[in-house]
Amino acid sequence: MTHVHGRIWRDGKTADDFEFSAISEYLATEGTLLWCDIYDPDHATLKSLAEEIGLNEWAVEDAIADAERTKAVVYKTHTFFTVYDVWVKDPAPEDNSESTLEIHRISGFVLPRGLITVRISPHVDMEKVSRRYDDLGGQEHGVGSLVHALLDVVVDGHFAAVQSLDDGIESLEDDLFAERPLRGRLQRRTFQLRKDLVALRRVVLPMREVVTALQHRRLDARNAVELDAVYADLYDHVLRASEWTESLRDMVTTVFETNLSLQDARLNIVMKKLTGWAAIIAVPTAITGFYGQNVDYPGIDTVGGFVTSTSIIVVLVIVLYWTFKARDWL
Structure with a gap:
C-alpha cells in the first residue's frame, strides 16, 4: 500500500493544502516549492506520476528496484539520486557478534520546484529532514536547500555508523591483548565488523559523486552563493566519512592479522x-x-x-x- 506525505511552501511560507493529485500543478506554479515523500509505492502509482510530471522511466524502475548502488544521474529536466540512510542499533548484551547497522535506501527526483523522495523502508526519519530544513530557514533557498537537508541527515548517519565501528574496533584491540582472550568470540566479532565495514563502505564512498552531481546540477538558481557554501561543507563531511571508513578498513585488517600472529x-x-x-x-x-x-x-x-x-x-x-x-x- 502506497503512503504519501507532502509539504508545500508558497513564497517561503508553509501551506497546508497538499494533494497528491495536484503535484503537477504545484510544480508548474511560480514561487511554489514541493516536497512529496512516497513510502512503499506500487509500480502503477509511481509510473502514473512519472508520466504526469515527466520523470525518466529507467529512473522510476531504479527507485523501486530491490537493490541499487549509491548514485546520481542527471537528466534533461530532473536529477535522480539514490542514497542510503544508516542507523546504529544497540547489540544484544549476550551476543556482541551481532551487526549493529541498519541500512535503508532513499531515492529522490530533484525538479526545479520540487523534490520527490521514494523509499521502501519505513525506518527512515523523514521528519528529521523536515526539521533540519525548517531550522536552517531553507524555504528561502529553494529545492537545493531541501536536498541539502536530506543529504545532511544521511551523512550524519554515516558519521554515527563510522564512530560505532571505530568503537567496536577499539574494543577488539582491548580484548586482543587481554590476559585470557576469548578467541572464538573475538574472531566472530572481527568477522562481523569486517562485514559491517564492507557494507558501510559501499554506501559512503560513492556519496562524493552524489554530492558533486547535485551541487553542480541545481535547477534553481536562487541564493547560489549561500548554497555553494553549505554544499561545500557537506562535501567536506562526506570526504571525512570516506577517509575515516578507509582508515577503519586498515585497522580491522591489522587486528585480524595481529590476532593470527598472537595465536x-x-x-x-x-x-x-x-x-x-x-x-x-x-x-x-x-x-x-x-x-x-x-x-x-x-x-x-x-x-x-x-x-x-x-x-x-x-x-x-x-x-x-x-x-x-x-x-x-x-
Missing part, C-alpha cells in the same frame, strides 16, 4: 614450555629406567643405592630447570 606466538610459547618440561621429565625416566635393568649393579637392594639415584634425579632436574628458566625456555 602463532602463543603456540610457539606452549610448544617451547612443553619441550622443556619433556626434557626435564626425561632425566628421572632415564635414571629409573637404567636402574630397572635385570642385572646387578652397585647399591642394588640397599638404602644407599636408593638415596644415590634419588639425589642424582633431584640434582639434574634442578640444574635443567634453572638452565631452561634462565634461557626463557620455561
